[in-house]
Amino acid sequence: MDDKPRRPVATPSYSVAQSAPHQILVCKACKHTGSSCEPGFALLKKLRTAIAAAGLSDDFEVSGTACLAGCVPDHGGPCVVGWRANSKATWLFGDIDPAQPIDDLVEFARLYAALDDGWMAGRDCPPRLCDNTLARIPAAMIVTRKGAIQ
Template structure:
């Protein structure tokens, strides 16, 4: 297989140990250029600092991740950001410019932390995020012979 056609591989594997109840993931792999995503790293650094400044550091871990496959290269170099937590819906937003103010990302973080199940309407999101919603993924419910496990 041609190296330019290979998918990004996380090192270590995709398993994640969280240090906080909620996690914000920032894509840091540019599959279109085959290299690290400089805008993603810039946004990661900016978002980590803003989460701490907002007093949300105990509630959120901000991590870089392998390709989230939500970018639109025709829009320049946008970033993809996702929020997730155990037993909560996952939200993914795209076309986030690290050079723009990130107040809306902090506002969504506050909203997400306050939701019991992570479920809200897109219209409840800050306006810029509402327009850039890529996905709202329901929390996984695993069913075994013994019953449902969250």
């Protein structure tokens, strides 16, 4: 028998299908409590409405996902939100309070959609997001023996 610790299987699945050119991901499951994240569900609903009102629904799908592992345990509800798209940098913002205005999130969506590669300096983000940046991850470049695939 193998005595090595086994990697836990994510439940629910962390795989999220993308049906629009860009995707905004909002945590809806909490690794700290092992249950659903009510603030995440509230933010998800609010952000879907705001993206639609801003006329960005054709460019963005707003999806809930398993824990993005960027929140502070027992912090009372601030959320983690991520932006991703094919061939673009991925952005992750933390400590997003669903009770606060989300105009900065919508503005970031506009900026992100306009960039070919999704890359910008943190100082170019809407002001309230500058201090909440958890990660800016370069777009993945998959390389095979036959060459790069993007």
